[in-house]
Amino acid sequence: MFYLILILKLIIFLFLPVYLDRIVQSNKSFSKLYINTIFLLVIIYIAFLTYVPFTIYYFENEVNIQTFLPLYGLIGVIIFYSILPICFFIIQIRKIHIKSIFNKVFKIFGLIGLILTVLIIAGIEIYNFRNLQALHEICYSSHSSSSEKLSCCLDANYIWKEGFAFSKNVPNECEKYMNWND
Amino acid sequence: MKYIKILVINLFIFYGSYTYAETSFVHTKLADKLYKPWGIAVIDNDHLLITQKSGELFKINIRSKTKTEILHNLIVEEYGQGGLLDILYYDEKVYVSYAEKRDDEQYSTSVAIGELKDNSINFKNIFQSEPPIKSKIHFGSRLEVKNDHLFITVGERQTGKLTQEIDNHFGKIIRLHLDGSIPEDNPYVDVEDGLNEIYMIGLRNPQGMAFSSEDNEIYITNHGPKGGDFFGKVIEKGNYGWDDVAWGGTDYDGTIIGDGSAWLPGLVKPIYRWIPSIAVSDIFFYEGDEFKEWQGDVLLSSLKVQKLLKLDYEDGKVKNVTTLFERKGRLRDVEVNSLGEVFYIIDDSKGSLWQLQKTN
Numbered sequence A: 001m002f003y004l005i006l007i008l009k010l011i012i013f014l015f016l017p018v019y020l021d022r023i024v025q026s027n028k029s030f031s032k033l034y035i036n037t038i039f040l041l042v043i044i045y046i047a048f049l050t051y052v053p054f055t056i057y058y059f060e061n062e063v064n065i066q067t068f069l070p071l072y073g074l075i076g077v078i079i080f081y082s083i084l085p086i087c088f089f090i091i092q093i094r095k096i097h098i099k100s101i102f103n104k105v106f107k108i109f110g111l112i113g114l115i116l117t118v119l120i121i122a123g124i125e126i127y128n129f130r131n132l133q134a135l136h137e138i139c140y141s142s143h144s145s146s147s148e149k150l151s152c153c154l155d156a157n158y159i160w161k162e163g164f165a166f167s168k169n170v171p172n173e174c175e176k177y178m179n180w181n182d
Numbered sequence B: 001m002k003y004i005k006i007l008v009i010n011l012f013i014f015y016g017s018y019t020y021a022e023t024s025f026v027h028t029k030l031a032d033k034l035y036k037p038w039g040i041a042v043i044d045n046d047h048l049l050i051t052q053k054s055g056e057l058f059k060i061n062i063r064s065k066t067k068t069e070i071l072h073n074l075i076v077e078e079y080g081q082g083g084l085l086d087i088l089y090y091d092e093k094v095y096v097s098y099a100e101k102r103d104d105e106q107y108s109t110s111v112a113i114g115e116l117k118d119n120s121i122n123f124k125n126i127f128q129s130e131p132p133i134k135s136k137i138h139f140g141s142r143l144e145v146k147n148d149h150l151f152i153t154v155g156e157r158q159t160g161k162l163t164q165e166i167d168n169h170f171g172k173i174i175r176l177h178l179d180g181s182i183p184e185d186n187p188y189v190d191v192e193d194g195l196n197e198i199y200m201i202g203l204r205n206p207q208g209m210a211f212s213s214e215d216n217e218i219y220i221t222n223h224g225p226k227g228g229d230f231f232g233k234v235i236e237k238g239n240y241g242w243d244d245v246a247w248g249g250t251d252y253d254g255t256i257i258g259d260g261s262a263w264l265p266g267l268v269k270p271i272y273r274w275i276p277s278i279a280v281s282d283i284f285f286y287e288g289d290e291f292k293e294w295q296g297d298v299l300l301s302s303l304k305v306q307k308l309l310k311l312d313y314e315d316g317k318v319k320n321v322t323t324l325f326e327r328k329g330r331l332r333d334v335e336v337n338s339l340g341e342v343f344y345i346i347d348d349s350k351g352s353l354w355q356l357q358k359t360n
Helices: A002-026 A032-060 A071-093 A101-142 A147-155 A172-177 B002-020 B160-164
Strands: A158-160 A163-165 B025-034 B037-042 B047-052 B057-061 B066-072 B084-090 B093-101 B107-114 B124-128 B140-146 B149-154 B172-177 B198-200 B205-212 B217-223 B229-233 B272-274 B280-285 B298-302 B307-314 B317-326 B331-336 B342-346 B351-358
Touching (some): A002 A101, A101 A147, A147 A172, B025 B047, B025 B057, B037 B093, B037 B351, B047 B084, B084 B140, B093 B140, B140 B217, B149 B205, B217 B280, B229 B280, B307 B331
Parallel strands (some): B280 B331
Antiparallel strands (some): B037 B047, B047 B057, B057 B066, B084 B093, B093 B107, B140 B149, B149 B172, B229 B272, B280 B298, B307 B317
């Protein structure tokens, strides 16, 4: 199920610019507002992928795979995943006719950007999913004495052999399992 | 105009909730404009010493609220989590821990001793962690004295498994005589390839240490990874197990550390753990008259959740945890003088020293 959702997400992400381009080309009267809204959502998604883990790092000190990048790598990633897709969208949607080689270069870079984005998103999500799977195996092997306990463990944010814990609010039905300090 | 009104209302709501949490105590600022203060030491009932990570040392008169810089001979600069770190005043001697630059950008956790004379100290090194390496994090560095022995915490400096080896000082508790010489009864003195200063192994980044006069024991706090901060006892030749165990935490990317166990047979068990981590910092076993009801309780400062906690520690167990106050800033150190007056520092580039008092 995880892989099905991931593939769908990536297909949408990869083909959205192409799809929007087709809409604009086939229907000149199509609402620019609609196009821009979708465009904005994509940009927010890109921003989410790059900025949010670092925000979490600063405010929560709980980090993710992205933080293994050195600072210059981070700056590069932010520029790459913001500027290049934006270039691609601008060229495609607004149909700015830059003659000669530049139009093609922008499009090629835009496409490379999107493809790399897709590969990196897929890599990060699969990596995180596999880590979670390993933790969930602990739930099945060590915390499955009742279906309620197993369910609590699978929902938990921290899992280890002797217990599990939540980041913030503990669900009422799981509170009785939060005695791992006793 | 509408937005300004909303902003003003929000500010009042925020301020209201902020003061509400403070109603039990008065916080008196004793010094400000401190750059990343790290350690406090009590000289007497009127004076404290404070270190700044960037290398400066100050004497604070808590009655007149005056700050005097203490000149010293150590060459220290801020290096990641390192710099001039903890300070201890014992038997008219001043001990400091710091990140010492050795050869070619290699740093170690080092400890120096000196005497405070005419507002200056001439320090002499008594300990250097081995080997020095190029890592900016996890220096440990707390200092404490028990039975005329100096205890030093040394962090693992991102070396992981090396904390389990006794041929280095990473992730260890060190025990020395007060002059820096090695006690002959240290547990690894007669062990081949073992470093003689080592007293306990298997820690990640122990940034809190205190002596309890009730049971004559030393206690520490240790930073876990993503989850797994703990409060525990220092045990001779004990092993807390890093990084075979992570005390309930995982690595920052979510991968399991070891086999996912919080504890394994043969290892020392922490007394109390925080999952998620709260970024535990220094601790102090309270004794004094200012807060009589706190006798024997542990005051614990935290960085991430910015709280001063009180642990009701009895019979080897933490019976209750109380938040005394929160949201004042990242609390790096808490100390108490012989009158029972409580002092804490906010670790920030615009850091400050405060006294906690009861409301009248």
